[in-house]
Amino acid sequence: MDRSEFQKILKEINVELTDNQCDQFDKYYEILVEWNKVMNLTGITQYDEVLVKHFVDSLAVFKAVCELSGTDNDIKNKINYFKNVSVIDVGTGAGFPGVPIKIAFPETDVCLLDSLNKRVNFLNEVINQLGIKKVDAIHSRAEDGARNPLYREKYRIGVSRAVANLATLSEYVLPFVEPGGYFIAYKSGEIDEELEASKKAIGVLGGEIKHVYKFSLPGTDFGRSFVFIKKNRITPKKYPRKSGLPSKEPIK
Numbered sequence: 691m692d693r694s695e696f697q698k699i700l701k702e703i704n705v706e707l708t709d710n711q712c713d714q715f716d717k718y719y720e721i722l723v724e725w726n727k728v729m730n731l732t733g734i735t736q737y738d739e740v741l742v743k744h745f746v747d748s749l750a751v752f753k754a755v756c757e758l759s760g761t762d763n764d765i766k767n768k769i770n771y772f773k774n775v776s777v778i779d780v781g782t783g784a785g786f787p788g789v790p791i792k793i794a795f796p797e798t799d800v801c802l803l804d805s806l807n808k809r810v811n812f813l814n815e816v817i818n819q820l821g822i823k824k825v826d827a828i829h830s831r832a833e834d835g836a837r838n839p840l841y842r843e844k845y846r847i848g849v850s851r852a853v854a855n856l857a858t859l860s861e862y863v864l865p866f867v868e869p870g871g872y873f874i875a876y877k878s879g880e881i882d883e884e885l886e887a888s889k890k891a892i893g894v895l896g897g898e899i900k901h902v903y904k905f906s907l908p909g910t911d912f913g914r915s916f917v918f919i920k921k922n923r924i925t926p927k928k929y930p931r932k933s934g935l936p937s938k939e940p941i942k
């Protein structure tokens with residue numbers, strides 16, 4: 691895929707990049723493939739596939755935000771098209787979706803959090819080589835990071851892709867989100883049961899499901915769903931519970 695094709699796909703999700711931003715994505719790809727030879731970062735390494743399944747997929751949230759902003763003023767004002775907002779990506783792994791969001795929306799403050807230190811080292815290399823600012827890579831389990839006053843309820847937006855079921859994930863992410871902010875979960879496949887099973891947890895943690903935006907990733911038959919969870923109230927101090935419990939015994 692050449693650059694103009696990449697930009698054409700991005701247009702379908704309302705994202706426009708400068709040449710400099712495209713260069714940053716290419717550099718990110720190079721570092722990803724290089725480091726992937728010595729550590730497990732991703733099973734997807736073909737250039738075109740990385741562009742669509744990692745980069746475009748990470749940024750597809752923008753299409754959801756644009757469309758929902760047309761009818762929901764709260765989304766428009768609070769998420770503000772990723773301009774001047776703070777975002778935390780919990781369980782970011784090799785940086786998805788947090789790094790593509792940072793590259794495409796440079797004014798966003800981004801915190802990348804993962805429990806595996808090797809991945810955090812990789813992310814620091816990406817940050818250094820790309821020369822991106824206002825981005826931190828933190829080595830921590832979500833359960834510990836969310837108890838740290840430096841991070842608790844400090845982010846307007848929490849995002850997470852491919853980390854846990856929605857009940858567990860809500861306990862990981864909602865404590866980081868400021869009241870009035872949003873947790874946007876990247877989900878796939880049939881999610882109705884998962885939504886139902888997570889409602890109690892989301893309520894207990896101070897949140898409420900506002901929108902489920904379903905969408906087909908351009909050029910694929912992959913169905914992506916974005917679950918927009920509004921944080922209405924402060925999360926009770928007892929959450930998240932100690933490491934391991936949110937996944938072993940999700941709130942029911």
Ligand SMILES: C[S@@+](CC[C@H](N)C(=O)[O-])C[C@H]1O[C@@H](n2cnc3c(N)ncnc32)[C@H](O)[C@@H]1O
Pocket residue numbers: 780781782783784785786787803804805806809830831832833850851852853862
């Ligand atoms: C399947 S990977 C997904 C990575 C990335 N979000 C993506 O979509 O490519 C799950 C990541 O979540 C991290 N993770 C799992 N449980 C976690 C926790 N409790 N706190 C922080 N990170 C966690 C793992 O270390 C891993 O990097």
